[in-house]
Amino acid sequence: MTTTTSSRRDDITAVLSRRACLPGDPRAAAAARQFVRTAFADWSARRLPGAEDLTERLADEAVLLVSELVTNAVVHAGTTVELRCRLEAGDGRAAAPETGGSGTDPDFDDAVPGVVIEVSDHHPARPVRGREDGPASESGGHGLQLVGAVAASWGVTYRRTMKTVWFRLLVNGSAGRPEPEDVFDNQMLQRGLRAAELLAPAPRRPAGPHSDADWINQGALSFLAEASDLLSGQLDADQVASLAAQLTVPRLADWCAVWLYDGDGGAPGRGLGTDDGAQRLARVWHYSESRIDSLRAALEKDPPVLNVRDPGGALCNAATAVPWPWPQEPGGYGPGGASLACPLIAGGRHLGTLVLGRSGLLRFPDEVVGLVEDLCRRVARAVATARAYSRQERISQVLQRRLLPRGRAQVPGVESAVVYEPREGAWAGGDFWDLFDAGDGRWCFALGDVCGSGPEAAAVTGLARPVLRLLARDGFGVAEVLDRLNKTMAREAADSVAAVAAAVAAAGAGAESPVEIRDEGEQARFLSLLYGEIVPYAGGSGGARCTLASAGHPLPLVLGADGAVRVVAAPQMLLGVVEDAAYESESFDLCPGETLLCVTDGVTERRSGRSQFDDEDGLATALAACKGLAATAIAEHIRETVHAFALTPPDDDLALLVLQAADRKP
Numbered sequence: 001m002t003t004t005t006s007s008r009r010d011d012i013t014a015v016l017s018r019r020a021c022l023p024g025d026p027r028a029a030a031a032a033r034q035f036v037r038t039a040f041a042d043w044s045a046r047r048l049p050g051a052e053d054l055t056e057r058l059a060d061e062a063v064l065l066v067s068e069l070v071t072n073a074v075v076h077a078g079t080t081v082e083l084r085c086r087l088e089a090g091d092g093r094a095a096a097p098e099t100g101g102s103g104t105d106p107d108f109d110d111a112v113p114g115v116v117i118e119v120s121d122h123h124p125a126r127p128v129r130g131r132e133d134g135p136a137s138e139s140g141g142h143g144l145q146l147v148g149a150v151a152a153s154w155g156v157t158y159r160r161t162m163k164t165v166w167f168r169l170l171v172n173g174s175a176g177r178p179e180p181e182d183v184f185d186n187q188m189l190q191r192g193l194r195a196a197e198l199l200a201p202a203p204r205r206p207a208g209p210h211s212d213a214d215w216i217n218q219g220a221l222s223f224l225a226e227a228s229d230l231l232s233g234q235l236d237a238d239q240v241a242s243l244a245a246q247l248t249v250p251r252l253a254d255w256c257a258v259w260l261y262d263g264d265g266g267a268p269g270r271g272l273g274t275d276d277g278a279q280r281l282a283r284v285w286h287y288s289e290s291r292i293d294s295l296r297a298a299l300e301k302d303p304p305v306l307n308v309r310d311p312g313g314a315l316c317n318a319a320t321a322v323p324w325p326w327p328q329e330p331g332g333y334g335p336g337g338a339s340l341a342c343p344l345i346a347g348g349r350h351l352g353t354l355v356l357g358r359s360g361l362l363r364f365p366d367e368v369v370g371l372v373e374d375l376c377r378r379v380a381r382a383v384a385t386a387r388a389y390s391r392q393e394r395i396s397q398v399l400q401r402r403l404l405p406r407g408r409a410q411v412p413g414v415e416s417a418v419v420y421e422p423r424e425g426a427w428a429g430g431d432f433w434d435l436f437d438a439g440d441g442r443w444c445f446a447l448g449d450v451c452g453s454g455p456e457a458a459a460v461t462g463l464a465r466p467v468l469r470l471l472a473r474d475g476f477g478v479a480e481v482l483d484r485l486n487k488t489m490a491r492e493a494a495d496s497v498a499a500v501a502a503a504v505a506a507a508g509a510g511a512e513s514p515v516e517i518r519d520e521g522e523q524a525r526f527l528s529l530l531y532g533e534i535v536p537y538a539g540g541s542g543g544a545r546c547t548l549a550s551a552g553h554p555l556p557l558v559l560g561a562d563g564a565v566r567v568v569a570a571p572q573m574l575l576g577v578v579e580d581a582a583y584e585s586e587s588f589d590l591c592p593g594e595t596l597l598c599v600t601d602g603v604t605e606r607r608s609g610r611s612q613f614d615d616e617d618g619l620a621t622a623l624a625a626c627k628g629l630a631a632t633a634i635a636e637h638i639r640e641t642v643h644a645f646a647l648t649p650p651d652d653d654l655a656l657l658v659l660q661a662a663d664r665k666p
Contacts (some may be wrong), residue, residue, distance in 0.1 A: 017084065017085075019083065020083045021080055021082055022035075024074055029067050029074065032066050036063050039087075040054055048087065053113060054115075064146070064150070065117070065167055066117050068146050069165050069167075073119055080121075080122065081120065082164075083117070086117075088115065113170070115169045115171065118165070120163065151169055152169060224375065224378070231381075235386050235390075237386040237390070238260075238282050240383050241258035241352075242285075244256070244283070245258055245284070247375065248372070252356065252368055252372060253356035253358045255284070255285065255287070255295055256284075256285050256355070256356040257354070257356075258352060259280065259281055259353045259355075260280055261352055262280055278303075281303065282352070304341045306353060320343070322341055323338065323339065323341075324355060337360065337361065338364050339356070341355045342373060344376055351380055351383045354372075405436065409437045409443055411443045412536045413543070415659075415660045416435060416658065417631040417634065418658075419656045420654075420655045431448065431449050432465055433446065436469060442472075442533045443534050443536075445532055445657060446464075446529060446530065447600060448465075449528045449601060449602075449655075450527055451526040460489070460527055468481060471484055472533070477585065478533055478549050478585035479583045479584055481531060482529070482531060482583035483582060486578075486579065486581055487579055489575050526576045527576055528574055528600075530549075530551075530553040531549060532548025532585075533546075533547050533548075534590070542662050543589060543590060545590075546568075546589070546659075548586065550572060551575050553600075553601075554600065554603070555568075556597060557623055558596050558597075559594065559623050561592070561593035561594060563624055564624075590661045594660070596660070598657040599619065602652040603656055606645050606646065606650060607646060622637070622638055631660040634660070635658045638656055639654070642654065
């Protein structure tokens with residue numbers, strides 16, 4: 001009976017551990033990926049101990065890491081690759097990683113379920129960092145950076161006959177497993193998998209046109225399609241340059257460099273070529289990583305200058321690659337090699353230049369030249385898109401700074417706090433706030449939300465805030481300010497400059513405009529607004545007189561010193577809908593220790609499934625829990641409660657304003 005049990009345990013252990021010997025060529029990475037996925041599927045199908053928590057995401061992480069390590073082993077070691085994949089059941093049966101020495105995991109615990117994968121090559125004497133006169137090891141590349149970011153633990157061990165890199169992933173539910181957001185989100189992980197397959201090492205082809213032609217005929221269309229997909233998601237020009245270099249090395253060349261113009265370099269109407277301005281060497285890549293620094297140093301001395309104009313002086317929109325002479329060693333290129341330069345042109349702009357080189361050739365075959373030109377067109381479009389996105393981000397940031405006040409006024413005897421969070425990825429936030437000194441012992445506050453988004457909404461925001469300040473400082477009361485702002489918006493919201501001029505004229509003359517109801521199709525934008533003024537009590541006794549009005553805005557709440565919450569305004573029509581709408585204000589005492597809370601609908605309409613945050617007076621409940629807190633603490637508590645209401649990030653701008661009368665009691 002003992003023998004049978006022992007034999008069965010040995011059989012299970014053998015199934016839990018899988019081994020494979022892979023060839024030291026470009027087929028190894030694909031074979032390794034398939035091997036790992038097959039092992040995961042088999043463990044799950046057999047329902048082995050520890051396999052119940054294996055997930056598709058864990059398999060994707062394992063495939064991505066093993067692809068990186070096998071690729072590095074093939075490129076830098078060039079030997080056969082030994083691959084071992086082992087499932088740890090978490091019952092004390094699995095052995096520690098077979099690394100030994102400094103590579104042993106000091107925190108290894110065989111009671112925690114996990115997967116260990118080991119990648120070994122037969123270059124045990126290779127140092128961790130490559131020497132200047134030879135290729136770098138995989139340990140000096142990007143593979144272990146990725147392993148360190150994803151794996152729970154990892155190590156490298158050198159033996160007499162081989163070198164092993166191993167990593168350990170903890171299965172879902174295991175203590176200490178990193179949360180997905182601490183590593184990669186699913187989109188990044190899937191993009192990494194595609195990149196691993198696309199950037200796998202190509203065979204080292206013999207010099208000559210026939211081998212290139214065969215490879216291009218077999219895989220050029222797939223290569224370009226995958227390159228387009230990989231480049232299209234990049235919103236940073238330098239990242240595009242990095243991917244372009246890695247796409248070409250070692251598939252098409254031994255090394256690649258990408259120069260980019262910054263700012264308006266290469267813009268239409270400017271001299272190109274030598275008058276283009278300085279190009280910046282954005283990325284250099286060499287199949288031997290130890291040569292990258294020396295290659296960069298050599299290339300920085302002599303950036304490429306191409307004639308990208310036709311005889312008539314017009315910019316050539318086609319990317320035409322031309323042979324280009326480059327200096328000799330130590331850059332890893334020189335006599336007997338060929339270099340090729342291709343401009344990056346998109347939308348009538350010369351954005352930069354891609355240069356690549358390959359040893360063993362007098363010139364690049366025509367098939368390779370054509371493929372490089374096709375790739376450069378895609379790279380140029382990706383760079384143009386990334387730059388457009390960057391310009392939009394800068395414009396958005398500048399606009400946000402202009403649309404929002406530089407600070408908030410200090411109201412005597414009243415503490416204030418503001419939370420303002422534009423929706424992630426928004427061109428410009430549609431919400432705005434203000435708190436300013438209107439003179440004569442009055443301080444005015446506003447919290448608004450433009451119906452819509454983008455530049456049109458920003459134009460309305462840019463109109464409303466300065467008009468509010470102008471009217472308030474000219475002595476108009478709360479209701480009068482809303483009446484005049486409404487007329488201005490209903491007639492002139494499509495033209496911010498004209499709107500401001502009309503507001504100034506109306507404020508100065510006090511003139512009334514004829515009643516006019518605009519058709520719905522003519523309306524530019526509507527605005528919900530909570531606007532009020534606060535006058536602190538004289539003598540420093542604490543408290544203030546508050547007057548406000550809500551135009552289509554979530555109603556403000558007051559938290560009393562006793563913890564009771566009450567509504568202090570009535571709902572009224574949005575601004576900009578009907579020109580002759582008349583607004584009314586309400587006044588109340590903000591007693592010492594009481595707090596006024598104003599929010600936008602990004603707070604009240606925050607969704608979790610079919611529920612909203614303010615269903616069943618959710619906002620009032622959250623505010624009541626803030627009894628005894630200061631203004632800043634109340635604002636932060638409401639913000640955290642709104643974020644915690646749903647697992648997903650808010651899909652609308654979030655803004656709130658807290659005004660708290662100081663408690664003057666001894």
